[in-house]
Amino acid sequence: KEEKKTVRVKEEAEVIAEAVEVKVESENEEEVQQPRRKKEKTEAEVEEEYVRSRHCPYLDTINRLLLDFDFEKLCSVSLSHLNVYACLVCGKYFQGRGKHSHAYTHSVQMSHHVFLNLHTLKFYCLPDNYEVIDPSLEDIKYLLNPTFSEEDISHIDEKKRTRALDGSTYFPGLVGLNNIKANDYLNVVFQALAHVIPLRNFFLREENYSSIKRPPGDQSFMLVQRLGELFRKLWNPRNFKSHVSPHEMCQAVVKTSKKQFQFIQQGNPIDFLQWLLNTLHRALGGTKKPGSSIVYKAFRGLMRVHSRRLPPPSENEDEYRRLLQRKEFQESSAETPFVFLTLDLPPPPLFQDEFEKNIIPQVPLIDLLAKFDGATQREYQTYNDSFMKRFELVELPPYMILCIKRFTKNSFFVEKNPTIVNFPLEIDMADYLSSDPAVRDRHPHTTYRLIANIVHDGKPEPGRGTYRTHNRHTGTGQWFELQDLHVIDLLPQMITLTESLIQFYELKVDDDDDE
Numbered sequence: 001k002e003e004k005k006t007v008r009v010k011e012e013a014e015v016i017a018e019a020v021e022v023k024v025e026s027e028n029e030e031e032v033q034q035p036r037r038k039k040e041k042t043e044a045e046v047e048e049e050y051v052r053s054r055h056c057p058y059l060d061t062i063n064r065l066l067l068d069f070d071f072e073k074l075c076s077v078s079l080s081h082l083n084v085y086a087c088l089v090c091g092k093y094f095q096g097r098g099k100h101s102h103a104y105t106h107s108v109q110m111s112h113h114v115f116l117n118l119h120t121l122k123f124y125c126l127p128d129n130y131e132v133i134d135p136s137l138e139d140i141k142y143l144l145n146p147t148f149s150e151e152d153i154s155h156i157d158e159k160k161r162t163r164a165l166d167g168s169t170y171f172p173g174l175v176g177l178n179n180i181k182a183n184d185y186l187n188v189v190f191q192a193l194a195h196v197i198p199l200r201n202f203f204l205r206e207e208n209y210s211s212i213k214r215p216p217g218d219q220s221f222m223l224v225q226r227l228g229e230l231f232r233k234l235w236n237p238r239n240f241k242s243h244v245s246p247h248e249m250c251q252a253v254v255k256t257s258k259k260q261f262q263f264i265q266q267g268n269p270i271d272f273l274q275w276l277l278n279t280l281h282r283a284l285g286g287t288k289k290p291g292s293s294i295v296y297k298a299f300r301g302l303m304r305v306h307s308r309r310l311p312p313p314s315e316n317e318d319e320y321r322r323l324l325q326r327k328e329f330q331e332s333s334a335e336t337p338f339v340f341l342t343l344d345l346p347p348p349p350l351f352q353d354e355f356e357k358n359i360i361p362q363v364p365l366i367d368l369l370a371k372f373d374g375a376t377q378r379e380y381q382t383y384n385d386s387f388m389k390r391f392e393l394v395e396l397p398p399y400m401i402l403c404i405k406r407f408t409k410n411s412f413f414v415e416k417n418p419t420i421v422n423f424p425l426e427i428d429m430a431d432y433l434s435s436d437p438a439v440r441d442r443h444p445h446t447t448y449r450l451i452a453n454i455v456h457d458g459k460p461e462p463g464r465g466t467y468r469t470h471n472r473h474t475g476t477g478q479w480f481e482l483q484d485l486h487v488i489d490l491l492p493q494m495i496t497l498t499e500s501l502i503q504f505y506e507l508k509v510d511d512d513d514d515e
Contacts, residue, residue, distance in 0.1 A: 191469045378390070
């Protein structure tokens with residue numbers, strides 16, 4: 001019985017082994033045949049999908065007036081920034097394209113079928129899930145990512161008024177910026193920098209800075225990318241609307257500055273301008289060498305600072321004179337680079353006039369620039385010592401920024417100097433250059449033309465004042481006032497009557513250039 005049992009087990013094992021071999025062979029044959037079937041199926045579907053891509057029946061449902069690509073590319077449901085699609089019917093952002101994704105669900109529930117991938121710039125029809133190829137969608141793709149060739153940039157200042165999709169007209173570059181809450185002090189700086197031609201031309205082409213290598217984890221380069229996107233949207237001649245929202249740029253500023261500058265609380269544009277230029281210079285690989293970045297190429301100048309330390313005050317005049325002869329109290333000179341020049345206003349009058357109103361003094365810009373004539377001395381105090389300093393310019397930049405110091409902060413509150421600065425639209429900086437003949441020979445042109453003027457109105461406390469900017473259109477020579485979304489024409493005579501805060505000047509190379 002035991003022998004019969006062992007024989008039966010062996011036979012059953014052989015039968016099972018044969019069955020397994022047959023099954024494996026059949027599976028291998030199916031695997032070999034399956035790719036052929038798939039290949040035949042794919043080739044059959046390619047032609048059908050091509051026809052569907054070229055003849056999508058839902059293109060007439062696209063509403064271009066609702067499209068706005070200025071905000072952060074986040075899914076409106078999951079708040080994820082991965083694989084985000086924009087619905088071209090309602091303008092909302094959704095994540096994913098496959099089944100059970102938010103974009104798929106939205107297309108089924110709302111019958112919105114045309115979507116745009118915000119990263120790859122490809123159009124898809126959902127829920128059928130095929131790519132849409134149609135030349136009529138190129139304007140939407142250009143709105144999301146405007147591109148400029150070198151030829152476009154060379155003729156960009158010659159463009160006249162263009163008409164947006166909503167019927168409004170605008171000059172490219174003179175476009176209103178949306179004030180989200182309290183970011184008007186950021187908007188005026190962006191508007192002014194957008195009219196500095198070397199800086200604008202550099203950021204209009206992404207190829208100029210896309211190859212710059214930065215260390216991993218560097219967040220400052222995000223500021224460069226967002227500023228380039230903002231400049232391209234400001235100078236886009238095919239905008240759907242005559243205004244742009246700087247939402248992504250403001251978020252990059254908050255993140256890079258570690259919440260030092262926010263768009264929910266008003267700040268000082270002079271402090272922001274200084275931080276922005278320095279951060280851009282470092283993010284673009286700039287060093288202390290001249291011309292190491294586009295910021296230094298446009299704004300870097302050189303001044304010679306003559307400094308002399310003052311001895312402590314003494315009642316004995318002979319001892320005071322003897323201290324002045326010591327080496328540590330002798331005058332020393334050093335050359336220092338600068339990106340902008342700070343001008344100090346004279347103190348305002350303390351008393352009211354006979355009509356019980358404060359007298360608003362006026363001062364010409366030439367008096368403020370006398371600080372850099374090389375002869376005027378001023379005392380500067382530190383925590384321990386006092387210094388007498390005088391300044392003279394050694395190298396003039398192609399674009400000069402003048403910052404007028406209006407705000408002073410004490411232990412209790414911020415005060416504003418209401419003095420009106422009378423300035424011309426053109427200034428000659430020859431009087432403030434060093435008397436060295438070699439310096440004079442290097443500067444055949446010393447006349448500067450005003451191109452932008454940032455103004456503060458109202459009280460100095462955050463939220464109680466407003467900022468606006470005056471910009472000159474290069475092509476026509478016409479002046480415009482920009483305050484958030486409002487852009488109006490302006491007479492040049494009205495610019496000098498404002499409480500100017502920051503001024504941008506352009507060096508006139510061609511003397512025959514007609515105003």
